[in-house]
Amino acid sequence: MEIHTELIYHYPWLPSLNSVLSSISSQDPLEFIKKTFETYPFLEIRERLLRLFRAAFENLEQIIEYQADKLNVHCYLILKILLYILDNRAITNRIANLYSKIAYNELINEGDAYIYDIFMDLNLDIKYYNIPIQYGINITKDQEEILQTNFRIYVFDYLKLTASLRDEYRRLVNNSLSDGYVFIQKRNLIRLLQEYVRQKLIIKQEEDKATLDNFKNEILKLEKFKEIYDIISSEWSLKEEEFEYTFEMDFKSGKELSGSYPPCVKSTLKKAQEGQNLTHTERLYIVWFLNSLNYPEDKIVNIFSTLPDFNREKTTYQVRYAKKKGYIPYSCQSLKSYNLCMAKKYKDELCLEGYFSRKYDAQREIKHPLSYVRIKQYRTSHKQKNSDKQIN
Amino acid sequence: MTDYTYLKRLFQAYYKKIKPNIPVVNSFEQREFGFIPWDKHIMIRHLSFKTSEYLLKDLIQTGHRHVYSSGSLYLQPDNSDMNKKQYIGCDLIIDIDVDHFYTPCKDNHDRWYCKECGESGNGMPSKCPKCKKTKFNTLNWICDDCLKTAKQEIIKLVYEFLIPDFGIRESDIKVAFSGHRGYHLKVENEKIRKLTSEARREIVDYVTGENISFEILGLREVGTNIYGLTKRNMDWSQKIVTKIEDILNSYSDIQLERLLLKFGLKRHIITSFLNSKDEFIDTISKNRNLWIIPNFGIATWKSFLYGIVHEIGAEIDEPVTIDIHRLIRYPGSLHGATGFKVQELGLNELNSFNPLNENNEKLDPIVFKSKNLQKIEILEPFVPSTKIAGDVFGPFKKGDKIEVPHHIAVFLLCKGVAKTL
Numbered sequence: 001m002e003i004h005t006e007l008i009y010h011y012p013w014l015p016s017l018n019s020v021l022s023s024i025s026s027q028d029p030l031e032f033i034k035k036t037f038e039t040y041p042f043l044e045i046r047e048r049l050l051r052l053f054r055a056a057f058e059n060l061e062q063i064i065e066y067q068a069d070k071l072n073v074h075c076y077l078i079l080k081i082l083l084y085i086l087d088n089r090a091i092t093n094r095i096a097n098l099y100s101k102i103a104y105n106e107l108i109n110e111g112d113a114y115i116y117d118i119f120m121d122l123n124l125d126i127k128y129y130n131i132p133i134q135y136g137i138n139i140t141k142d143q144e145e146i147l148q149t150n151f152r153i154y155v156f157d158y159l160k161l162t163a164s165l166r167d168e169y170r171r172l173v174n175n176s177l178s179d180g181y182v183f184i185q186k187r188n189l190i191r192l193l194q195e196y197v198r199q200k201l202i203i204k205q206e207e208d209k210a211t212l213d214n215f216k217n218e219i220l221k222l223e224k225f226k227e228i229y230d231i232i233s234s235e236w237s238l239k240e241e242e243f244e245y246t247f248e249m250d251f252k253s254g255k256e257l258s259g260s261y262p263p264c265v266k267s268t269l270k271k272a273q274e275g276q277n278l279t280h281t282e283r284l285y286i287v288w289f290l291n292s293l294n295y296p297e298d299k300i301v302n303i304f305s306t307l308p309d310f311n312r313e314k315t316t317y318q319v320r321y322a323k324k325k326g327y328i329p330y331s332c333q334s335l336k337s338y339n340l341c342m343a344k345k346y347k348d349e350l351c352l353e354g355y356f357s358r359k360y361d362a363q364r365e366i367k368h369p370l371s372y373v374r375i376k377q378y379r380t381s382h383k384q385k386n387s388d389k390q391i392n
Numbered sequence: 393m394t395d396y397t398y399l400k401r402l403f404q405a406y407y408k409k410i411k412p413n414i415p416v417v418n419s420f421e422q423r424e425f426g427f428i429p430w431d432k433h434i435m436i437r438h439l440s441f442k443t444s445e446y447l448l449k450d451l452i453q454t455g456h457r458h459v460y461s462s463g464s465l466y467l468q469p470d471n472s473d474m475n476k477k478q479y480i481g482c483d484l485i486i487d488i489d490v491d492h493f494y495t496p497c498k499d500n501h502d503r504w505y506c507k508e509c510g511e512s513g514n515g516m517p518s519k520c521p522k523c524k525k526t527k528f529n530t531l532n533w534i535c536d537d538c539l540k541t542a543k544q545e546i547i548k549l550v551y552e553f554l555i556p557d558f559g560i561r562e563s564d565i566k567v568a569f570s571g572h573r574g575y576h577l578k579v580e581n582e583k584i585r586k587l588t589s590e591a592r593r594e595i596v597d598y599v600t601g602e603n604i605s606f607e608i609l610g611l612r613e614v615g616t617n618i619y620g621l622t623k624r625n626m627d628w629s630q631k632i633v634t635k636i637e638d639i640l641n642s643y644s645d646i647q648l649e650r651l652l653l654k655f656g657l658k659r660h661i662i663t664s665f666l667n668s669k670d671e672f673i674d675t676i677s678k679n680r681n682l683w684i685i686p687n688f689g690i691a692t693w694k695s696f697l698y699g700i701v702h703e704i705g706a707e708i709d710e711p712v713t714i715d716i717h718r719l720i721r722y723p724g725s726l727h728g729a730t731g732f733k734v735q736e737l738g739l740n741e742l743n744s745f746n747p748l749n750e751n752n753e754k755l756d757p758i759v760f761k762s763k764n765l766q767k768i769e770i771l772e773p774f775v776p777s778t779k780i781a782g783d784v785f786g787p788f789k790k791g792d793k794i795e796v797p798h799h800i801a802v803f804l805l806c807k808g809v810a811k812t813l
């Protein structure tokens with residue numbers, strides 16, 4: 001089946017790009033960029049790319065204008081080249097999150113027929129029903145809401161697409177499944193496409209740095225391209241400085257605590273900052289941990305704003321609920337069993353060797369991340385007395 | 393000659409006799425093989441064979457105690473470096489083994505010895521009743537009832553989950569009797585092969601009901617009312633409500649009480665449930681979801697529903713399905729703890745299959761069957777009775793010198809509870 005060229009202009013991540021527009025997608029990258037700059041106005045290209053990067057740096061969820069023309073395909077391909085040579089996981093994740101959200105916002109306005117075509121193009125098996133099929137009902141009191149949809153998706157394709165989305169609603173066990181197909185609302189189906197797009201943009205970082213440098217040297221000889229690259233790099237380094245302070249936080253008494261976080265917290269926060277997806281366990285842990293330190297709600301919520309499936313309302317509710325329930329963060333033992341303990345990786349002395357307790361007159365091991373914070377705090381405040389290995 | 397040498401020769405002779413007829417798993421040359429020999433407690437891994445003839449040739453030479461192949465396919469199955477094996481994909485493997493779940497008859501035939509305090513007893517306790525530790529040595533026995541339960545679980549898995557829900561074709565499903573206390577099931581399908589461990593975890597959750605959310609299915613508390621689930625939702629709700637109906641319509645009050653006690657409900661709550669039973673049946677059969685039973689708060693309903701979910705889900709050994717680098721017993725090979733054959737079965741053969749008393753010779757896992765008697769001496773303090781092909785042998789105790797048919801002798805020797813005389 002031949003897919004409409006307009007669809008490819010609109011969604012350049014579709015696999016058919018390679019067959020329908022093979023003349024562009026198969027070119028040598030250098031040639032391709034040169035040609036693009038010859039064919040299209042430079043200011044326009046620069047504007048479109050910078051708009052994306054700036055929005056991503058600001059953690060926005062949308063850009064003002066998304067044009068679905070042939071140049072859009074060129075920009076997509078240049079974007080991928082830029083990500084490759086920028087070689088920065090945080091940038092890549094942010095762009096991937098933004099770009100996939102843009103895709104979602106575009107797709108949600110598409111008609112069913114196009115959605116179907118897109119899934120076919122991705123070689124994902126879905127079924128379409130002209131007349132919506134009913135798969136359930138929501139009853140409260142006298143109100144009945146019929147659950148129906150025009151779509152079903154093949155269960156193993158569903159699992160492939162949801163593998164990295166871990167919320168309860170998407171778990172197979174909480175969904176309707178029969179004859180190998182999951183009943184799914186259009187909105188949720190498109191949410192799966194969003195995730196597909198995100199994954200597609202998270203290109204692996206080049207392991208061979210020499211190859212990368214060679215390529216980079218070559219391609220940065222193209223002056224116009226270099227101009228764009230330089231602007232992005234310098235704007236990012238300004239942003240990075242800002243991040244340095246993002247996780248500073250106040251303890252009850254107003255003391256700055258982030259320096260006292262144990263490795264397991266630091267590494268999870270870092271993951272979030274880079275826009276990597278967090279597992280359910282990791283999310284709970286961070287919320288409970290920061291709640292225990294009375295970290296302000298909006299700041300906790302903001303930490304999650306970089307995540308691919310962020311939803312402010314839901315997150316706020318969950319943070320507040322956890323606070324109300326007074327959940328205590330996992331112990332080191334549990335964290336170890338979840339593979340979240342980072343003591344070894346960070347070679348953290350306090351975690352690995354423990355501390356000397358005056359009360360017990362013995363070396364004690366760290367059993368809880370909150371005691372880690374307490375001991376770190378104690379040590380900082382007693383530094384002048386040079387008794388930093390003791391606590392009672 | 394030690395008994396291990398004796399058993400090894402028997403196994404060698406068996407493999408010689410069946411040559412060249414051993415089942416061939418698909419993509420044979422891309423599978424990793426592993427063996428456990430008689431003389432050492434080690435797994436010899438990272439082997440591969442071009443064809444089944446080479447495998448049989450090896451088995452005739454070695455007579456290995458246990459024979460396994462991988463559920464996964466690799467470009468280089470014999471590379472010992474996991475990263476260089478070049479993983480292609482993995483079949484969906486499901487293992488149902490009575491070792492992993494409770495059956496009441498275990499109180500008669502399974503023995504445990506506490507590693508900590510030396511206490512011993514029958515059954516399958518979760519912790520030692522004396523010292524509360526959880527490390528045991530066990531002597532687990534084969535038993536018709538246990539095997540029937542395991543078979544029932546496989547049938548449930550296939551006909552209540554894999555075929556109707558997952559839409560898996562019968563022809564893609566392969567089942568085998570493990571040669572001891574359970575069954576393996578394998579699904580071969582291109583799209584499944586590519587699934588990650590996390591995706592397999594989702595399948596496990598679906599067929600066991602683990603991680604189910606009753607709130608998402610519709611359970612909620614509005615004011616003092618509790619709204620439950622309805623059959624009109626084509627998710628697990630349907631399974632749950634249908635099961636509740638089945639149970640309420642077929643169980644006596646005494647059976648119900650026993651079940652609810654097992655679910656962890658308190659006696660006065662159970663009484664309340666039994667009193668309101670008829671109205672409750674009426675409510676759910678009419679697809680209404682305002683659930684009213686005095687003393688039932690949301691927490692009680694949840695315990696009740698978890699209990700029901702547990703009744704519906706299949707008892708599978710979860711890690712086997714999630715781990716994509718596992719080795720599983722090779723069909724047609726012998727199980728070194730029983731001397732029985734790992735028997736492949738068609739789905740149509742499953743229902744009538746009776747591993748300990750099979751009439752169809754082609755499917756009979758007891759390959760050493762013979763009327764010839766053999767003398768052996770019992771080494772274990774207590775050996776439960778063994779029922780094979782309708783004949784019962786034992787129970788025996790340490791020092792007993794007995795004369796039993798060859799296949800029973802082989803079984804007791806493989807179990808390590810006897811020696812030849």
Ligand code: SF4
Nearest residue numbers: 262264332341342351
């Ligand atoms: S030892 Fe405890 S506090 Fe330290 S990294 Fe591990 S889990 Fe975190």
Ligand SMILES: [Zn+2]
Nearest residue numbers: 506509520523
């Ligand atoms: Zn004990």
Ligand SMILES: [Zn+2]
Nearest residue numbers: 497498535538
């Ligand atoms: Zn039994």
